Amino acid sequence: MQRISASELAQRRDRLREHAPEGFVLFTPDAIRYFTDFWFLSNERPIAYVELDGDEPFVFVPGFEVERTQAETSFARIESYPEYPGIEHPMHVLARLVGKRERIGVDNDGYPGILGYAGPSLSEVSGATVALLGDAIESLLRIKSPAEIELIRESGRWCAHAHRLLQEFTRVGVTEAEASLRASSESTLAMLESGEYGQLGSADGVKAGYRGQIGVRSAWAHAIGHDIEFAAGDLLVSETGAPVWGYNAELERGMVIGEPSDRVKWMFEHVVAAQQVAFDAFGPGITCADVDGAVMRYFEQHDLLPYWRQHTGHGVGLRNHEAPFLDVGDHTLVEPGMVFTIEPGVYDSQVGGLRHSDTVVVTEDGVEILTDYPRNLESLTIPV
Amino acid sequence: MQRISASELAQRRDRLREHAPEGFVLFTPDAIRYFTDFWFLSNERPIAYVELDGDEPFVFVPGFEVERTQAETSFARIESYPEYPGIEHPMHVLARLVGKRERIGVDNDGYPGILGYAGPSLSEVSGATVALLGDAIESLLRIKSPAEIELIRESGRWCAHAHRLLQEFTRVGVTEAEASLRASSESTLAMLESGEYGQLGSADGVKAGYRGQIGVRSAWAHAIGHDIEFAAGDLLVSETGAPVWGYNAELERGMVIGEPSDRVKWMFEHVVAAQQVAFDAFGPGITCADVDGAVMRYFEQHDLLPYWRQHTGHGVGLRNHEAPFLDVGDHTLVEPGMVFTIEPGVYDSQVGGLRHSDTVVVTEDGVEILTDYPRNLESLTIPV
Numbered sequence: 001m002q003r004i005s006a007s008e009l010a011q012r013r014d015r016l017r018e019h020a021p022e023g024f025v026l027f028t029p030d031a032i033r034y035f036t037d038f039w040f041l042s043n044e045r046p047i048a049y050v051e052l053d054g055d056e057p058f059v060f061v062p063g064f065e066v067e068r069t070q071a072e073t074s075f076a077r078i079e080s081y082p083e084y085p086g087i088e089h090p091m092h093v094l095a096r097l098v099g100k101r102e103r104i105g106v107d108n109d110g111y112p113g114i115l116g117y118a119g120p121s122l123s124e125v126s127g128a129t130v131a132l133l134g135d136a137i138e139s140l141l142r143i144k145s146p147a148e149i150e151l152i153r154e155s156g157r158w159c160a161h162a163h164r165l166l167q168e169f170t171r172v173g174v175t176e177a178e179a180s181l182r183a184s185s186e187s188t189l190a191m192l193e194s195g196e197y198g199q200l201g202s203a204d205g206v207k208a209g210y211r212g213q214i215g216v217r218s219a220w221a222h223a224i225g226h227d228i229e230f231a232a233g234d235l236l237v238s239e240t241g242a243p244v245w246g247y248n249a250e251l252e253r254g255m256v257i258g259e260p261s262d263r264v265k266w267m268f269e270h271v272v273a274a275q276q277v278a279f280d281a282f283g284p285g286i287t288c289a290d291v292d293g294a295v296m297r298y299f300e301q302h303d304l305l306p307y308w309r310q311h312t313g314h315g316v317g318l319r320n321h322e323a324p325f326l327d328v329g330d331h332t333l334v335e336p337g338m339v340f341t342i343e344p345g346v347y348d349s350q351v352g353g354l355r356h357s358d359t360v361v362v363t364e365d366g367v368e369i370l371t372d373y374p375r376n377l378e379s380l381t382i383p384v
Numbered sequence: 385m386q387r388i389s390a391s392e393l394a395q396r397r398d399r400l401r402e403h404a405p406e407g408f409v410l411f412t413p414d415a416i417r418y419f420t421d422f423w424f425l426s427n428e429r430p431i432a433y434v435e436l437d438g439d440e441p442f443v444f445v446p447g448f449e450v451e452r453t454q455a456e457t458s459f460a461r462i463e464s465y466p467e468y469p470g471i472e473h474p475m476h477v478l479a480r481l482v483g484k485r486e487r488i489g490v491d492n493d494g495y496p497g498i499l500g501y502a503g504p505s506l507s508e509v510s511g512a513t514v515a516l517l518g519d520a521i522e523s524l525l526r527i528k529s530p531a532e533i534e535l536i537r538e539s540g541r542w543c544a545h546a547h548r549l550l551q552e553f554t555r556v557g558v559t560e561a562e563a564s565l566r567a568s569s570e571s572t573l574a575m576l577e578s579g580e581y582g583q584l585g586s587a588d589g590v591k592a593g594y595r596g597q598i599g600v601r602s603a604w605a606h607a608i609g610h611d612i613e614f615a616a617g618d619l620l621v622s623e624t625g626a627p628v629w630g631y632n633a634e635l636e637r638g639m640v641i642g643e644p645s646d647r648v649k650w651m652f653e654h655v656v657a658a659q660q661v662a663f664d665a666f667g668p669g670i671t672c673a674d675v676d677g678a679v680m681r682y683f684e685q686h687d688l689l690p691y692w693r694q695h696t697g698h699g700v701g702l703r704n705h706e707a708p709f710l711d712v713g714d715h716t717l718v719e720p721g722m723v724f725t726i727e728p729g730v731y732d733s734q735v736g737g738l739r740h741s742d743t744v745v746v747t748e749d750g751v752e753i754l755t756d757y758p759r760n761l762e763s764l765t766i767p768v
Binding site for chain 1: 699
């Protein structure tokens with residue numbers, strides 16, 4: 001898989017310059033990755049990307065990162081400081097490099113307090129007025145390019161691969177941890193064997209599991225993983241993730257272990273139908289609130305409101321959740337290139353919960369589904 | 385393992401009240417966990433803990449978390465909002481619950497921008513003046529109680545367990561991913577079999593790997609994991625982590641595959657000696673800068689400065705890195721109960737790097753080492 005091209009990254013930075021004609025300094029790891037595709041472990045030691053009028057752009061890293069940055073990136077200029085906090089605080093080193101400026105665009109006024117970091121703001125050390133670019137950056141993140149959509153689609157393929165394994169390893173008497181660790185490990189190794197998907201390592205591969213949504217606990221939309229053993233009759237809500245050069249699709253399925261009861265069949269049908277209502281709701285001129293509103297109407301019409309727990313979905317891309325949200329309170333206009341999860345669920349505290357989550361990209365007249373995995377009850381029944 | 389007791393949590397909140405007599409609102413997941421031991425998946429939906437003068441304390445969660453919070457915590461009062469952003473923004477719901485106040489202590493003036501969240505600050509919606517408690521919270525985090533130290537010690541035991549497996553699975557021709565995933569999975573399952581260590585699930589177990597510090601890349605103190613195959617002669621720097629009720633020790637070892645060269649033996653001896661210099665430097669009245677200064681003097685005296693890359697260590701506990709830092713620029717007085725990593729490394733761009741990281745707790749007259757794993761070259765040579 002191709003990572004995002006240098007020209008597309010340059011285009012992103014040009015768009016940001018429209019909001020910051022005098023240039024900008026980026027401090028948050030997500031923004032640096034989005035605008036430069038620079039990968040690093042972030043901790044108390046500040047890293048920044050600086051692109052200011054009349055000066056050669058540069059990346060600012062702790063000294064020990066200089067050799068790696070030279071070897072693995074195409075930054076023409078790399079500036080550094082010895083250590084954090086150091087004899088001279090890194091923000092003062094940065095201020096000297098930035099020089100005297102009237103106004104600087106920033107994602108954040110200084111390095112955020114990651115893992116114990118503390119220090120002065122950029123405006124304090126540089127004397128410049130800072131213009132906050134957070135909203136502009138969020139609006140750029142919202143619309144995905146064809147290259148980004150391909151990365152998310154590929155992520156969705158690996159989610160499906162991992163989900164097939166998860167389903168295979170989920171059996172009565174096995175614990176979530178056993179099924180999850182095995183499906184995650186095998187999928188990560190398969191991904192590594194088949195090509196380049198980003199700096200994959202021990203902590204950065206495929207994840208597949210249930211986050212504790214097993215049995216009646218599946219009614220808790222965000223249960224937390226415990227070491228639960230699968231039992232006949234359990235409802236399950238899965239989750240999978242497989243970053244491809246940092247981009248994520250989301251694929252989740254409601255499932256049942258053994259012959260489903262009539263009640264479970266009834267819940268399952270509504271999950272599938274409510275998701276279809278959301279898929280069908282997209283079209284020119286619609287807002288996020290309209291999509292969620294259509295799903296809410298479905299719940300209302302079928303007396304399902306007691307079983308409603310969460311909005312229809314969220315943006316997804318470099319982050320697992322991002323704005324805008326498919327929520328009755330989010331009036332963002334839906335535009336082609338936006339990527340959302342669609343995941344209305346039906347939750348009954350006495351029985352459990354069911355939810356399918358698929359990832360879609362908005363097209364001119366609807367959506368295209370980027371995750372391909374069965375949604376019907378037969379395919380999602382685990383044999384006992 | 386016992387998690388932190390209710391009385392110790394109450395004591396922590398009492399200490400925070402000394403800095404915020406009118407009470408406080410906590411928005412950051414780390415602070416909520418530290419003061420209440422409440423575990424949750426954090427995302428765009430705000431979660432807060434509120435303890436204000438004259439009012440019953442409460443936790444503020446999205447509606448779908450209410451049942452789980454009732455079942456799994458001992459909060460006497462749980463308040464909620466339907467969804468984010470919702471018809472009414474959660475911050476307005478919170479403002480109504482908080483009521484009219486002159487002054488409120490906060491860790492952050494509103495919910496931080498997690499995963500796409502946006503919203504007004506607490507001072508805007510409540511009209512109160514907020515007093516920032518960040519520094520007070522950091523100072524409380526720094527000194528660990530006996531119960532916290534036991535959790536970190538237990539984490540260190542599981543790090544050692546995982547490291548033994550990692551070392552066993554690291555062989556010429558195997559990739560980092562294979563060795564790492566296998567050691568991590570087996571250790572996580574062993575931990576689950578032997579007791580309760582927190583809400584362990586698919587994404588929350590033991591990690592053991594090399595973050596790409598393999599061969600000459602081991603000279604990059606924070607290389608990023610790639611799918612590298614181990615080869616004879618490689619230098620390695622490992623990493624392990626095993627949260628126990630959220631608490632972490634850190635254990636890392638410099639290793640070599642096959643017969644070490646004289647140059648590697650020389651580097652290795654200095655790594656062990658520099659770490660001993662740091663262990664020995666602790667004592668009454670010493671500062672963080674003094675400890676790092678002692679190590680720097682060792683580097684200087686042995687003409688090792690060209691091979692120096694990082695400060696001696698960092699605080700560790702609920703977060704993998706936290707203040708204070710064992711750095712020449714951090715003049716914090718070292719106090720009994722502080723927990724640090726001790727990890728001076730020797731890095732040669734032409735050969736590779738070596739670093740041992742151990743976790744220590746400061747005592748009245750020195751340190752006690754909480755991670756027990758061999759440090760000598762013979763034990764850390766992988767057979768070919």
